[in-house]
Amino acid sequence: MPPSNRLFDDLARLMTDAAGAAQGVRREAETVVKAQVERLVRDLDIASREELDVLRDLVTNLRTQNEALAARVAALEAKSGTAGAGAAGLSEVV
The missing domain is CATH 4.10.810 (Virus Scaffolding Protein; Chain A)
Known part of the structure; x- marks a missing residue:
């Protein structure tokens, strides 16, 4: 049983790392979109x-x-x- 527990631990760690990476990508995308929208509004002179x-x-x-x-x-x-x-x-x- 120890090999399957280690497999599950590795899988859980991999999923946790993937979730963290996905959150980082989401934050980066939000930052880029926000900057683009702000630039667009500024360029439109609203x-x-x-x-x-x-x-x-x-x-x-x-x-x-x-x-x-x-x-x-x-x-x-x-x-x-x-x-x-x-x-x-x-x-x-x-």
Whole structure:
């Protein structure tokens, strides 16, 4: 029986080594794929999430300012007695 136990031990060791090698190959493949995807995204010049958040905040602030200016123009026109299309045109652009 000792020869068969040694055979099973060698087979188990071989399987363990093969599993370790397979994990190493998997990690290496993941690293290569990740690097390629990052390079592709960088080459496509895609905006990052942070850049989109900054742009969204900027647009929101500009809309608020535009609405405030349109209200001021409307108030000035009402005060001067000239009801022009200027304020209406500004609010329609937004």
